[in-house]
Amino acid sequence: MRLPLVELHLHIEGTLEPELIFELAERNGVDLPWGSLEELRAQYAFSDLQSFLDLYYANLEVLRTRADFATLTTRYLERAAAAGVRHAEVFVDVQAHTSRGIELGEVLGGVHDALQAGERTVGISSKLLVSFLRDRPPAEALAVLQQVLAGPIPVDGIGLDSAEVGYPPELFAEVYALGTANGLRLVAHAGEEGPPAYVWTALDMLGVERVDHGIRSLEDDALVRRLVDERMPLTVCPLSNVRLRVVDTIADHPLPQMLELGLLVTVNSDDPAYFGGYIDDNLAALQEAFALGAADRAVLARNGVEASFLDEAGKAALYAEIDAWLEAQP
Numbered sequence: 001m002r003l004p005l006v007e008l009h010l011h012i013e014g015t016l017e018p019e020l021i022f023e024l025a026e027r028n029g030v031d032l033p034w035g036s037l038e039e040l041r042a043q044y045a046f047s048d049l050q051s052f053l054d055l056y057y058a059n060l061e062v063l064r065t066r067a068d069f070a071t072l073t074t075r076y077l078e079r080a081a082a083a084g085v086r087h088a089e090v091f092v093d094v095q096a097h098t099s100r101g102i103e104l105g106e107v108l109g110g111v112h113d114a115l116q117a118g119e120r121t122v123g124i125s126s127k128l129l130v131s132f133l134r135d136r137p138p139a140e141a142l143a144v145l146q147q148v149l150a151g152p153i154p155v156d157g158i159g160l161d162s163a164e165v166g167y168p169p170e171l172f173a174e175v176y177a178l179g180t181a182n183g184l185r186l187v188a189h190a191g192e193e194g195p196p197a198y199v200w201t202a203l204d205m206l207g208v209e210r211v212d213h214g215i216r217s218l219e220d221d222a223l224v225r226r227l228v229d230e231r232m233p234l235t236v237c238p239l240s241n242v243r244l245r246v247v248d249t250i251a252d253h254p255l256p257q258m259l260e261l262g263l264l265v266t267v268n269s270d271d272p273a274y275f276g277g278y279i280d281d282n283l284a285a286l287q288e289a290f291a292l293g294a295a296d297r298a299v300l301a302r303n304g305v306e307a308s309f310l311d312e313a314g315k316a317a318l319y320a321e322i323d324a325w326l327e328a329q330p
């Protein structure tokens, strides 16, 4: 029996592996600036969030059709299933595609088709979250959300990502108000590179139900108290934090301290094709650095279930499986 996992912070575009970049370039007749896989892989040394985003957005050029988005999503689901993922809440950066002329329906349709199929084929239930790019105009995000709401593909929630510093959450208050009015679930990246003030405004001015990353919240004791009191989930991504130089090494990661403080911390992979691994690789790195035992791993798994947008029956079923897994450990 394997520990059932929930993944809550995953950009589907961040699962675009170098091999798939070459495969889709071939499929679509896209000329890549890289002569080989090795040459592409050599670009994956990042100095900060922006240096990663530059490559992440450039690589999207190979994604063109509904079928491409479905292939991308199916490959992720297959890899996630091998890691033990049973439920995934997946971000799609629609503006990164519509801004280069791809139809919204091709993007959302492809991801949606594959997520639906994945429930049957690999047993992963899912939610689809549209994430807005905070370094593009809020008015554009609002227009895209209106288009999503008027369209045929149902989405479960909205998020906020891309370059953080200089783009505080409150710029998107109107977008989130529209999301709330339409029954969408609300999350936002905050406190990855940005200051604790951005976590406060994500909570107070957007009304988020989860904070993505949120790691810089540790710099503000009053904020930590609030997050603990409200059992506000933080979707932490350890390998991402190392690769984007938010922390120096995995051994310096504050995850143990966050758990100790009573924060509702979950472990996630963010952009696994770029940061050195999927959710199981993140957990393995933590386990090695901090000698996590079975009980610790079960706590992290339970936190993922609690922080998810599954209904109560869905949560109860996974809690029962986690309990059974823990019982079976030596």
Ligand code: HPA
Residues within 6 Å of the ligand: 011, 014, 049, 056, 161, 162, 163, 189, 192, 240, 270, 271
């Ligand atoms: O880790 C991230 N942070 C911000 N924006 C992003 N877009 C994809 N991944 C990320």
Ligand SMILES: [Zn+2]
Residues within 6 Å of the ligand: 009, 011, 161, 189, 212, 270
């Ligand atoms: Zn992210």
